[in-house]
Amino acid sequence: MSDQEIIEQLKQGSEAAFRKLVEGHQKLVVNTCFGLVHNREDAEDIAQDVFIEVYRSIQQFRADSKLSTWLYRISVNRSLNHIRDNKKHKWFQSFEKDVEARNRQILQVESSPTDHPGFEMENKQRAAILQEAINSLPENQKVAFSLNKYEDLSYQEISEVMEMSVSSVESLLFRAKKNLQKKLYKCYKKKCM
């Protein structure tokens, strides 16, 4: 079944079509949400709401637009809302504080013996540093960067999702990388890990 057919049937209220839509695009949606919220459970939770929104607003979906673009857009908006809601509680925390807190968490959790305990731990710490660095980016840069990295979207595709020109996307990604580099260098100098 093509996306077009799925949408047609979904507009007529077919549950089978909804199932097809969810199963066919769940990875895309979960991945996109994860790229922004960096927590598997939260990402799945938001992804569920994304599909519920799709189900409820399918009548407004225009046949000439791409289903994936629409899914990306809803996923991004919902993830950003989730981040904004969470930020209210910790708006005063700095990047370094976040990394410290995350490292402490990792050290506490790290108790199960694995084949490469040191390696696992190092990777978790790296992941924490990277996540905090991405989290600290301005919203637009964060969105462009995570669509590019987690979903491998091209500049053209990102420009469609974010409704801006390709050159704006280019400049967002350039600034995002510059900022990440700065954060990672700061972390490296301070021996964050």
Place this chain on the structure above:
Amino acid sequence: MKCKAVHSKLIFFLERELPEPEMKAVQEHLAACPECALFAEEMKKTLSILETEKVSEVNPYFYTRVKAKLDRQSEIQPSGIRSSVLARVLQPVAFSIILILGIYGGVKMGATGAKTASTFTAEQEMVPYLNDMDVEPLETFLME
């Protein structure tokens, strides 16, 4: 190329986004400068985490959960609409009652305040505030 220049280009070097001559210049610097090479190695490892974080396997219960959530919300919704309609009617009614009581109370207090003004100066000072609070919402209410 100096260390500082390398630091500012490193991420683009690792992403292979630099023009060829600059790629070469950074490469040469890294080969000669252990300090920068170490940082480059660190950054490379950290950025490579992005690849490992992508969702590879899908949660087999995902659809079931979406469906359950959808059904749960559809059940709640009718009463949700009713209560919001109720709220839309009840809120202005409650607001009006509070407003009337407030104005009545304000007038009363103003009257007693005036009578006992010589003995309770503190209360007298309070009265204008109380009156203000009552009058202001009424004005904004009428303007809407």
